[in-house]
Amino acid sequence: MKEQVTIKQVLEAADETERKEKYNQYVKQTTPTFSRLANTARAFLVGGGICLLGEGCNQLFQSFSLDEKTASYWTTLVLVAAAVLLTGLGWYAKLAKFAGAGSVVPITGFANSVASPAVEFRAEGQVFGIGCKIFTIAGPVILYGVFASCFLGLLYWLAGVIGLL
Amino acid sequence: MKTKGKQSVAFAKPPYVLGEASVVGKMEGEGPLGKYFHEICPDPFVGKKTWEEAESALMEKACNLVLANAGVRRDEVNYIVGGDLLAQLMATSFGVERLQIPFFGIYGACSTMGESLTLSAMMVEGEYAQGVLAVTSSHFAGAEKQFRFPLAYGNQRPASATWTVTGSGAVILGNEALMSGQKQLAPGAKVVITGITVGRITDYGIKDSMHMGAAMAPAAAATILANFSDFGVDAKAYDLIVTGDLGTIGSQILYDITEARGVSIRKNHIDCGVKIYDPARQDVHAGGSGCGCSAVTLTGYLLRKMREGVYKRILFVPTGAMLSPVSFHEELTIPGIAYGIILERK
Numbered sequence: 001m002k003e004q005v006t007i008k009q010v011l012e013a014a015d016e017t018e019r020k021e022k023y024n025q026y027v028k029q030t031t032p033t034f035s036r037l038a039n040t041a042r043a044f045l046v047g048g049g050i051c052l053l054g055e056g057c058n059q060l061f062q063s064f065s066l067d068e069k070t071a072s073y074w075t076t077l078v079l080v081a082a083a084v085l086l087t088g089l090g091w092y093a094k095l096a097k098f099a100g101a102g103s104v105v106p107i108t109g110f111a112n113s114v115a116s117p118a119v120e121f122r123a124e125g126q127v128f129g130i131g132c133k134i135f136t137i138a139g140p141v142i143l144y145g146v147f148a149s150c151f152l153g154l155l156y157w158l159a160g161v162i163g164l165l
Numbered sequence: 166m167k168t169k170g171k172q173s174v175a176f177a178k179p180p181y182v183l184g185e186a187s188v189v190g191k192m193e194g195e196g197p198l199g200k201y202f203h204e205i206c207p208d209p210f211v212g213k214k215t216w217e218e219a220e221s222a223l224m225e226k227a228c229n230l231v232l233a234n235a236g237v238r239r240d241e242v243n244y245i246v247g248g249d250l251l252a253q254l255m256a257t258s259f260g261v262e263r264l265q266i267p268f269f270g271i272y273g274a275c276s277t278m279g280e281s282l283t284l285s286a287m288m289v290e291g292e293y294a295q296g297v298l299a300v301t302s303s304h305f306a307g308a309e310k311q312f313r314f315p316l317a318y319g320n321q322r323p324a325s326a327t328w329t330v331t332g333s334g335a336v337i338l339g340n341e342a343l344m345s346g347q348k349q350l351a352p353g354a355k356v357v358i359t360g361i362t363v364g365r366i367t368d369y370g371i372k373d374s375m376h377m378g379a380a381m382a383p384a385a386a387a388t389i390l391a392n393f394s395d396f397g398v399d400a401k402a403y404d405l406i407v408t409g410d411l412g413t414i415g416s417q418i419l420y421d422i423t424e425a426r427g428v429s430i431r432k433n434h435i436d437c438g439v440k441i442y443d444p445a446r447q448d449v450h451a452g453g454s455g456c457g458c459s460a461v462t463l464t465g466y467l468l469r470k471m472r473e474g475v476y477k478r479i480l481f482v483p484t485g486a487m488l489s490p491v492s493f494h495e496e497l498t499i500p501g502i503a504y505g506i507i508l509e510r511k
Contacts, residue, residue, distance in 0.1 A: 007418075007422055011422070019370070021370070023371070030417060031376065031379070032414075034324055088317070090316070095319060096318075112318060116317035120310055120315030120316060
């Protein structure tokens with residue numbers, strides 16, 4: 001734990017760099033934060049709930065004599081569609097305010113991050129609005145996700161070539 | 166010279182506040198100051214199709230309302246000095262277009278009302294105008310869209326975050342001649358601007374765009390202390406010292422800084438961002454913010470209380486966090502600014 005910084009120490013700092021550093025530390029001390037434990041509990045409940053819902057769908061589709069893979073496609077489809085619908089109604093943001101990471105991490109959070117800019121930037125047109133801005137939040141996830149997959153795929157292939165696998 | 170001290174101006178012929186108008190959204194109308202605002206628009210789109218157009222509509226309403234409230238004709242107003250939070254002052258240029266009054270667009274982030282009042286007062290007192298309309302606005306959804314995330318995007322805001330006020334505030338300042346031609350106000354209800362203190366950019370290195378109170382508090386402290394030293398006064402000289410949108414945490418930081426400098430303003434300080442919402446009923450975290458925050462609190466609440474005689478002398482200090490989405494992503498700090506305006510009941 002760092003030493004407490006008083007505002008006097010900030011104001012009496014020798015130079016600008018030190019003042020900025022000290023002030024940031026002082027502000028951090030002064031600013032209340034929400035309970036991490038409560039946030040984690042909520043994230044666990046809602047995140048777990050979403051996954052339970054997914055599992056329920058999965059079981060249901062399999063009971064329609066779909067194979068495991070096809071059932072999981074349908075499950076994804078249902079979760080994404082539900083998240084997009086809730087985003088359009090403005091309810092997903094309310095859920096996320098309560099759930100935090102619990103609603104961001106599952107695939108529904110990804111759907112929300114794509115649908116919400118589409119709703120917001122619709123006013124700027126089909127091309128420059130929706131087209132250009134739909135991936136403003138999800139874009140980095142897609143780019144670096146694909147990049148990481150390619151990179152790991154290459155490593156996997158190389159390992160096979162030199163006989164490691 | 167009319168300048169006073171290092172960064173202030175004392176007016177020999179103080180410009181009059183001829184009239185004021187405040188137009189707000191639903192949430193501000195439901196807040197503790199709701200009954201003081203001139204008009205409440207329950208529709209967040211104000212009958213328009215986009216958030217930006219809605220903000221312009223709020224501003225146009227405020228401009229028309231202030232002309233009526235001040236009892237001044239459009240051709241008696243020489244200039245409009247105004248601005249907002251949207252890039253290239255989009256809300257303002259569309260909002261004032263139909264008034265056809267010569268226009269200056271300014272950007273002071275959430276301190277814009279202070280900047281516009283400062284410049285307008287100098288224009289009137291310097292006899293470059295008989296009447297000037299100072300206006301600003303902000304809209305919660307438009308600000309979120311430009312500076313943060315789409316409204317429907319699900320995320321959590323930290324405790325230090327503030328809520329952008331949906332609203333527009335307008336004031337008309339005028340000289341003695343324009344004041345004497347005006348019959349709206351009861352005698353004794355006159356309010357003038359006797360002095361101003363122009364703020365400097367003050368940057369203590371805050372980078373968190375969700376903690377604007379901390380970015381602005383040092384600027385507010387600097388302007389308040391400069392005002393005291395330039396005019397040779399202390400906190401007791403004012404019935405009220407009103408900062409713009411520091412919020413609860415920013416206000417605490419302001420007290421800490423001023424007290425470390427040997428000045429206590431705790432007793433007669435209020436913050437518009439703390440005043441405008443009720444934290445128990447309205448989920449706004451650290452308080453309200455945005456250009457509209459200090460503007461509608463001034464035009465709806467403070468000026469009314471001054472005209473009623475509750476307050477005689479106020480130091481109005483709108484505060485601005487000059488961040489842009491670009492500077493934020495380039496990991497730069499958030500420069501702060503604050504303007505001091507001395508309002509007196511005459």
